[in-house]
Amino acid sequence: MRYRVDLVPLATSLEVERGASLEAALSPHGVEFPCGGAGACRGCRVRVIEGVLAVTPEMEEAFTREELASGWRLACRGRVESALTLEVAQWEMPVLGDDSTFAFEPAEGCGIAIDLGTTTLAAQMLDLETGAILAVKTALNPQAAYGADVMSRVQYAISGGAGRLTAAIREGLGELIRAMPRRESVRLAMLAGNTVMHHMFSGIDVAPLAQAPFQTAAGGERRFTPRELGWDLPDSAVVRFLPCLGGFVGSDILAGILATGIGESNPLSALIDLGTNGEIVVGDGRGLLCASTAAGPAFEAGRIRMGMRAASGAVAHVVARDGRLECRVIGESAPRGICGSGLVDAVAVGLDLGQILPNGRLADGAREFPLVPPVVVTQADIRELQFAKGAIAAGLRLLLKRWGARAGDLGAVHLAGAFGNYLNAESARRIGMLETPASLVRPAGNASLRGVKMALLSPSRRERWIAGIRGRAEHVALASEAGFEETFVNCLAFGMSDRIGI
Template sequence: MEKISKNRDNAALCQVTFLREGRTVQVSAGSTIMNAARSTGIFPDAPCGGQGTCGKCLVQLKTDGGETKTVLACQTKVWKNLTVDTQRLPQKHQILTNTSIRRVKFSPSSFPKDVKNPYLVAFDIGTTTIASYLIDGNSGKEICTAGMVNPQTAYGADVISRADYCMQHKNTELSSCIHQALDDLITALAEKQQISREQIVQLCLVGNTCMHHIFFDFPMDSLVLAPYRPYQKGLLQAKAADFGIQIHPQGQLFFLPVIAGFVGADTMGCLLALRPDLSRDITLLVDIGTNGEIVLGNREKLVCCSTAAGPAFEGAKIECGMRGAEGAIDHVNFSHGKFQISVIGNQQPTGICGSGLIDAVACLRKLGIIDEMGRLLARDEVQTLYGEELASHMTTQGNLTAFVFQKEYPSVYLTQKDIREVQLAKGAIAAGILLLEKHLGITHSQIDRVCIAGAFGTYMSPDSACAIGLLPSALQKKIVPVGNAAGEGAKIALLNKAEREYSQTLMNQLDFLELAMLSEFQDCFIDELEFPPTEP
């Protein structure tokens, strides 16, 4: 007979064993497999935040008869001892650490006198991934990098899902897992350089406002509820040990200022890296991720906004969407009458990431298989207009029309719903750009350069982005990817104390445009949902 123990409240306890990870945990009967996994440091992918709608947290249960049953971890409750196979195969994710470097004078804060060879670490805490950089404290030279998927993805793909979770359950779980993640990355950096953790004396962090508030365990209600203002904005300094991050006993932690409710310290990092406030040229800075942050202007005036672009470009809410990891289609083109794909890792495709998604929609739009309103043509329409070769890529999934990228891999496809998600994301960003231009009284032609920051911006095709209207086509030749500019800003803040302190001044100089409060935003957004006309 299976024995079930009880906790102090006399509630039954069940034992859950995670086969691949070799971990076992006891949880109260009625808990979900997802909660059991999180409690033992396993973070299944859950873009929907555990609502049961994305279908991406699939695990296999080993039944008493030796058979396996596939279930959703977030929706399956534990009523007896279980053995779970998370089906988590090692994946090499594309975590962006390269940057467009702006040189600054090496003039850091003073270090503890007992450390002869000090080191510094900069972190970019992204919603999806975390990048870290080890810097020599004597020379300012970058030594090595390390990255990982943000474990908070188990609580939702976007910041709203995570903020809602914190509102319901407090910040503790998400705060603890991010503190542990940074500590793990420090371990990885120290091992790469073969140094002791105590030689690391300073850290600088950037991240969006939600990541910032979770890290410090600040109340989240000010972000979730109107008027969506940060609980705290300014440059912060603290002891790293107070957050469970083990470096030098007197090691300091800095977090750059956040700008607004959804324009965070990651945007401040981008500004330190690019310093548009020093130039006559008008710069458009766009950081496209699960949230879209946009800054426009020059030394005379800078204005910024955030757009609820949604997590589509990170693979969430897309039927076959995934992050930029091995097996993801990252580029699609149509040449010589055939669709061609590029797959990360040069292997069989298992899904599609953001850059591939933009390419795919752009290709289908150029061919006319997607119309201006975003409708994906049915197979018979494609056959009548373009012939059997193109029509053979058209199928249905459920009751939705779908496009199959490669006929030999029918399990990876694009649906009508996916196209609608792209329209929502690109419409929000395009509307944000137009309204910032209106605020400054300028047009596309007056913008001198367009800096696209972040992983998605680095890998996406500017041609495809302009073809679908994500970015204005008039700016196509001015687009420059600048890599992980947020991480670069975090490094600059460590390398030069004055630059770090100036971030506080820069925070106060920016105008923030709350798009949701503008009467014209909704009309502008709806207009930008349509795709631009195709070239004749």
């Protein structure tokens, strides 16, 4: 039995299996779940216009009685038991989050904000006069057919596939745009993405990114006409790909810095984008240091025996209660694998239960750590996670050292990307990936897209913002930093220091 769910204000409609979770249904359509679906924030709130969505205890916590009566619900806690028409709150606000610097300035026409991710594309059509979101579109990056991560795409490009990669991404985004309303009013489209995406979209040779020192001289802003991209937009519209910061750190991080405000923050803050290529920024009002680090695919559950993306059937969270494991599985289906957040939780719980030793070895010579049949974490999976979290922890430590600060000096750590929403900050700390108290860890969602929207909606400020961040951000090549190997190796183990005395 399937029900129709209509989403306003964007007139998106979908068919959803009866009893299915709204989170799983809405997530592919670009709705963000800032606290990872834990029911802890109100970021995913929807108002029921037609149909029935049961009130749960979390919703009673989150809303006043009046709000509940007027139909407000948490999408992450909702199950589809009837046909529904829902108003999605985050689609009514152009920018989500704690962006204090943001002030909307009305301008004529429409604009398109695009986050060009290695894995996912996200685009929003905005009415520049009202700030209203007119359309939200997401898709997988069509370049994925030529390699999952940036390095394999670089490999494909330098082996003669560069033209195909450029064509694929331009066409892929062109299709998203073709599905949007009010195209004829578009004045400006702005894109952000990492340096490899910037080069591939722009048709620039990626060879300098294929070998040490992994620096490009062509990382500046690029402008295009819709005609040269084959996009169905007015000839007068301008397409801008925002400038890179250095190395693999691109305008997605520039936009993330803008969205999270860490370039103006006091005290020192960090922004971490957790992916196969992890990007790390630390900074405050005085300056910014950024770096990228090859974390490998463990956070996306790549090279994990039962790894899968965060989709139905994935173990997404694990806790221990009275020494027994409790697994939260996405969707209603039976467990069939584990996603990145589940892996981090599982290892944290394994450490707490003494089933995983501080050096990463499974206790008593075990080869597997069983979670819920048939899902297990293997010894090799734990090793993969050690590499991934070691790369992030070491990168952050090295940047802080360069800054002359320590982990304890950080006032906030913003985690960008979908994984940042789902990651349990306590578990991240338990496995030694972050050394910051969980209370200071902030999921930042798609900070890149948010930053691009802020730039689009603040015409008089945006050039100063972009030039300011680009001017103040210093790129650090981690592998050439003194003490890199020592730091990385020290970060591979699951530290015990914060457990002593607890």
